[in-house]
Amino acid sequence: MKNSICKAVLLCLGVFSLTTAKAQKHKKPNVLLIYTDDHRFSGIHALGGQPVKTPNIDALANTGMVFTEAHLMGAFSGATCMPSRAMLNSGKQLFHLTDIGHVLPKTDVTIGEAFKQGGYNTYMVGKWHQDRGSLARSFDDGASVMGIGVYLTDHYRMPIWDWDKTGKFPKKDAYLLTYDEQGKTKRRAITKNDKRGPTGTELTGPHTSEIFAENASKYIKNYKKRDPFFMYLAFHAPHDPRQAPKKYQDMYPVNEMELTPSYMSQHPFDNGDMYLRDEELAAWPRTPQVSKKELSAYYAIITHLDAQIGKVVQSLKDKGEYENTIIVLVGDSGLAVGNHGLMGKQNVYEEDGIHVPLIFSGGYVKQKGTRYNALSYIHDIYPTVCDMAGISIPKSVEGKSLKPVMDGAKKQVYNYGYYAYKQFQRAYRKGDYKLIEYVKSPNNDWKRGYSVKGSRVTQLFNIKKDPWETQNLAFFPEHKALLKEMQEEFVKAGKDLDDYKQGIGVEYDFWDYYN
Incomplete structure (x- = not known):
């Protein structure tokens, strides 16, 4: 009788341990x-x-x-x-x-x-x-x-x-x-x-x-x-x-x-x-x-x-x-x-x-x-x-x-990275390189009571070699083909990500002055 009780207790303990282990294993x-x-x-x-x-x-x-x-x-x-x-x-x-x-x-x-x-x-x-x-x-x-x-x-x-x-x-x-x-x-x-x-x-x-x-x-x-x-x-x-x-x-x-x-x-x-x-x-x-x-x-x-x-x-x-x-x-x-x-x-x-x-x-x-x-x-x-x-x-x-x-x-x-700040800045990242484009409207300074000419600035960095972005490569002849390729892909990425559909309350759109 005692042996039967012991076996039953051990069986219950075994089942309990197994159940507990299983619960722990599946606990989120x-x-x-x-x-x-x-x-x-x-x-x-x-x-x-x-x-x-x-x-x-x-x-x-x-x-x-x-x-x-x-x-x-x-x-x-x-x-x-x-x-x-x-x-x-x-x-x-x-x-x-x-x-x-x-x-x-x-x-x-x-x-x-x-x-x-x-x-x-x-x-x-x-x-x-x-x-x-x-x-x-x-x-x-x-x-x-x-x-x-x-x-x-x-x-x-x-x-x-x-x-x-x-x-x-x-x-x-x-x-x-x-x-x-x-x-x-x-x-x-x-x-x-x-x-x-x-x-x-x-x-x-x-x-x-x-x-x-x-x-x-x-x-x-x-x-x-x-x-x-x-x-x-x-x-x-x-x-x-x-x-x-x-x-x-x-x-x-x-x-x-x-x-x-x-x-x-x-x-x-x-x-x-x-x-x-x-x-x-x-x-x-x-x-x-x-x-x-x-x-x-x-x-x-x-x-x-x-x-x-x-x-x-x-x-x-x-x-x-x-x-x-x-x-x-x-x-x-x-x-x-x-x-x-x-x-x-x-x-x-x-x-x-x-x-x-x-x-x-x-x-x-x-x-x-x-x-x-x-x-x-x-x-x-x-x-x-x-x-x-x-x-x-x-x-x-x-x-x-x-x-x-x-x-x-x-x-x-992702095949590339795409980044934006307001209507002024856009960036495109692919492989070792990163393109940054800046635009300003002719009336960018209207809040301060005066007007300036519109402008556009381009930067190209080799992020792998220059992670702090100190050397702009955009104007070097040897990077001309790469720059053109990056800019074309950048424009397409903007369309794919609905950057052309802002309606965000800014006074003008980046693409109004980039294109």
Whole structure:
């Protein structure tokens, strides 16, 4: 009798173990999607080799997969992070966005919605740059939402909202996090005396990167649902103002900063949009001292951001969820910070505007330290993560999954790259070469009260030999045939991608002055 009972118990335990193992084997992975702001590819040490300290992101890159040719397709707004985020969340390409990316219509199934439909609990922390309706329908819950209303241009005095399941997020509900006399964090309402900054310091209140990382870590620590989670963690750093605690600022003495190969005191010509907020952040000309100061602050806020990302990754490990999590890290745009005499990201140069880091890591990713040079866009991330997690890709998504590249089935999913900035700039990338075309209308300066002649400028770079785009080959006779071929393919690509069907609210069309 005893033997029969023992056998029965052992049989039950065996079945239970087998069932548990089977359940673990088929459990869908968690997804942590980390979006950084104005973070160029070379703003990660392991990727660009620049003297910026990013040990935690380096670890993600070295234990995961890096797509070294990931790009923002472009923008029809000086606030390039808006269309960038629209493309990531909708999977739509630039020329098919609604309202230059501010509105995500209900016909566009967002990445959050896709994972909700796939059985995930979806959570959002940080910056949102689209309409409130798309925010509410994309996530089950969230914390510390910013970017949907009042903005004080200050990482230490950032208006934030608690999650509002109604999706209204009224202005009156925004608050600041500050320190009291004992150094404890407290909330306070925003008043008319709260002017735009930056005026905050690490003594004023917690930095946005700290706030967002703490809330993300808290969610992971307290997560008890059986369903996997999808977290959209959107940091505001390293977007200006380039503020960081003194500890991080001291890591980058201004006089010891190394300028990049593309440093210039000023851009060699008017690229069409030279007089806007980002370019007013530093004095003209961009002397070495001016650019070193900005670069020092840029690296400091990146290193501080890296430390916060490390805390979030550690929370996954502490919870025992790291091995079953896909971590995606991507920047929303590049940033010049002195490159080519520019400060902002309103251009189609690589590091200055469109080249972004794209890392797939976490314990669930088995390809360790792999680099792929496949051309890709930010809007390809959506279908790729769906493919990796076994989630159905909605029909509204236009991006291409990069999983065939990861699996070794393909080396490229695109034959070329195509990029745009407003009505002023277009770029075409194929093989080792990149073509950039600029146009200005005769009345390009109408907003400043005077008129100038229209113009057109052409640049051709060998990206493989000259990744910082310092040597324009367009006027060399030996490149005449290549230039002509690239220009013909460029025009065809514009038609194929519906660049001729803008209706985006600009005063003229690029092609009006190119053709």
